[in-house]
Amino acid sequence: MLYKYCAERAIPHERLGKLIVATGVAETAKLDMLLKSAKDNGVDDLQMMEGSQAMEMEPELRCLKALLSPSTGIVDSHSFMLSLLADAENLGATTSYNTAVLSGRVGDEGLELHISESKELENHSIGSPVLPQIVLLPKLLINAAGLSAIPLAKRLDGLDQAFVPPAYYARGCYFTLSQTKSPFSHLIYPLPEDGGIGVHVTLDLNGLVKFGPDVEWLDGKMDDMSCFLNRFDYSVNPTRCSGFYSVIRKYFPNLKDGSLEPGYSGIRPKLSGPGQRPSDFVIQGEEVHGIPGLVNLFGIESPGLTSSLAIAEHIVSRSTARGRRQGAAHRS
């Protein structure tokens, strides 16, 4: 869906292909498991290859075996988001920036949303209530608040809290390669690690090479308003790069000392904590929690951007089916 959309809207993208590599004997069985899992999920274009074949494709790579995903690619995410915004506005959407949903309520008349300008939140003291400036009565509320989706769902009065999972946050840092010429033409991924998909090689459309993201669990509790204001710490600690060298050299032994520079970081909204089995996206509608018109999206971490159009289609198809059922009920 994403490739088709990008082609139609002239959004810069490239189908580079990805190699997922096993560098130790114990890892080769995990590659087989990944291949099986991909097939079970309808991904049928992966190709298992011997290390020699993969190293012929990528002379700087060292591995025993590899899985090639030919359909993996990169996209200019900012152009993609601007295009989605333009589409939404052309269809009549209004965007309200610097505005926060503070809480909500499931009343007799349906959903009620309490909203305020973000600047009203800035000087609040923890625990004190923030008064809403606007109350909206939406027919459909899609809680896609990313890192704030769980704290916001906790503030929806009338939603059974048994349906709201615990929130975990994990920062992921990227380091960029200082050399200008990329050593690789494909994306190179090690096997997934606890909490992440492994420190991999990613290339952007300008040819910049980045390694990341690592996994740094954030244990400090964040109050809801700070979360809504996105006051997470996005700084990249340069000392973390020492851990990067050893991990990257397993598949890229020629990585030179001093060649990594701090890049940027992102924070993942996770549904599983350290050492727990990774969890999938959670999309909860009325059929789960019983509240008409409410859709909660929890744990939309990577590959949430890649999946965004499919997630949207999934939600729209459910909402329109519900609308049709209601229409039929009105008519009968």
Ligand SMILES: Cc1cc2nc3c(=O)[nH]c(=O)nc-3n(C[C@H](O)[C@H](O)[C@H](O)COP(=O)(O)OP(=O)(O)OC[C@H]3O[C@@H](n4cnc5c(N)ncnc54)[C@H](O)[C@@H]3O)c2cc1C
């Ligand atoms: C390090 C890292 C690497 C990643 N790499 C990839 C990748 O390679 N491929 C991929 O597909 N995905 C990747 N992702 C995941 C991808 O970025 C996310 O899945 C995607 O951004 C989720 O989109 P979203 O709209 O659900 O949430 P977000 O993009 O987080 O948007 C949520 C929005 O809600 C707003 N908001 C929050 N609270 C409130 C409130 N109370 N009221 C009003 N608005 C509010 C926020 O300001 C924000 O604008 C990566 C993520 C990270 C952190």
